[in-house]
Amino acid sequence: MSAAGEGGADAPAIGFDGVSMVYANGTEALTDVSLSVRRGEFVSLVGPSGCGKSTLLRLAAGFEQASAGSVRTDGAALGYVFQDATLLPWRSVRRNVELPGRLGGLSAERSRERAADAIRRVGLEGFEDHRPAQLSGGMRMRVSIARALTLQPKLFLFDEPFGALDEMTRERLNEEVASLFVSDPFAGLFVTHSVPESVFMSTRVVVLSGRPGRVVDDIGVPFGYPRPPELRYSAEFAAVAAKVSAALRRTGDPAEEGVAV
Ligand SMILES: Nc1ncnc2c1ncn2[C@@H]1O[C@H](COP(=O)(O)OP(=O)(O)OP(=O)(O)O)[C@@H](O)[C@H]1O
Numbered sequence: 012m013s014a015a016g017e018g019g020a021d022a023p024a025i026g027f028d029g030v031s032m033v034y035a036n037g038t039e040a041l042t043d044v045s046l047s048v049r050r051g052e053f054v055s056l057v058g059p060s061g062c063g064k065s066t067l068l069r070l071a072a073g074f075e076q077a078s079a080g081s082v083r084t085d086g087a088a089l090g091y092v093f094q095d096a097t098l099l100p101w102r103s104v105r106r107n108v109e110l111p112g113r114l115g116g117l118s119a120e121r122s123r124e125r126a127a128d129a130i131r132r133v134g135l136e137g138f139e140d141h142r143p144a145q146l147s148g149g150m151r152m153r154v155s156i157a158r159a160l161t162l163q164p165k166l167f168l169f170d171e172p173f174g175a176l177d178e179m180t181r182e183r184l185n186e187e188v189a190s191l192f193v194s195d196p197f198a199g200l201f202v203t204h205s206v207p208e209s210v211f212m213s214t215r216v217v218v219l220s221g222r223p224g225r226v227v228d229d230i231g232v233p234f235g236y237p238r239p240p241e242l243r244y245s246a247e248f249a250a251v252a253a254k255v256s257a258a259l260r261r262t263g264d265p266a267e268e269g270v271a272v
Pocket residue numbers: 034035036038039040058059060061062063064065066067222
């Protein structure tokens with residue numbers, strides 16, 4: 012059972028309480044997950060492949076209904092960035108980014124303004140008239156982030172958005188998303204298979220067990236923002252990453268081998 016759009020001024024942007032999820036074919040994806048994320052918190056979800064990370068995001072977005080427990084949001088605007096940029100190939104960058112505003116009933120002028128602002132925030136000024144095929148993978152992902160930004164999300168869901176990118180591009184995009192978070196703190200829920208990425212981005216890293224996923228650890232990351240790129244090479248950073256890796260090892264699932272450390 013789930014209920015969305017409830018809670019007072021101090022309510023978390025997203026709260027899972029005792030959530031279990033069994034798909035119609037009988038696959039048990041999640042069991043008894045309780046977790047909440049407030050604005051100003053950036054929470055990464057890590058865990059073995061197939062442990063239900065994407066399922067949690069889909070529940071947060073209301074794309075799926077939990078089989079048990081409750082999923083509550085504070086009703087504020089939500090942004091979702093998928094693993095693939097999922098752009099319309101025949102539309103320009105500008106027209107891709109304008110799309111959610113138009114579909115959401117904004118005027119053409121307001122959609123244009125929001126799109127221009129979002130394109131500037133992700134550093135794609137000058138590429139407005141390009142089509143997706145004319146962009147690099149990293150730029151396509153920036154378009155996808157800009158498209159979500161036009162909704163002015165207070166809850167931002169990221170489903171392993173940078174997994175397909177090379178390391179340098181991925182690190183740059185990590186820094187850019189972190190700076191979007193600093194400039195207008197949303198509640199972030201970020202799925203990744205990369206331990207360093209989870210630590211670099213987050214205020215907390217939540218570790219899920221193998222399927223059916225349940226929370227096995229919730230590790231605070233004691234660094235402020237903005238985070239300099241060199242942070243990744245510090246002893247303090249390595250210590251937090253080691254904690255996350257150790258928690259993943261405790262999940263005892265062979266799929267954990269797929270987790271980059
Ligand atoms: N619509 C669906 N119907 C049935 N089973 C599903 C459905 N969606 C996901 N599953 C199953 O639920 C489990 C959890 O899937 P989910 O995609 O949430 O895991 P994940 O942790 O995000 O995986 P990965 O890390 O590999 O992306 C998997 O076993 C998957 O096959």
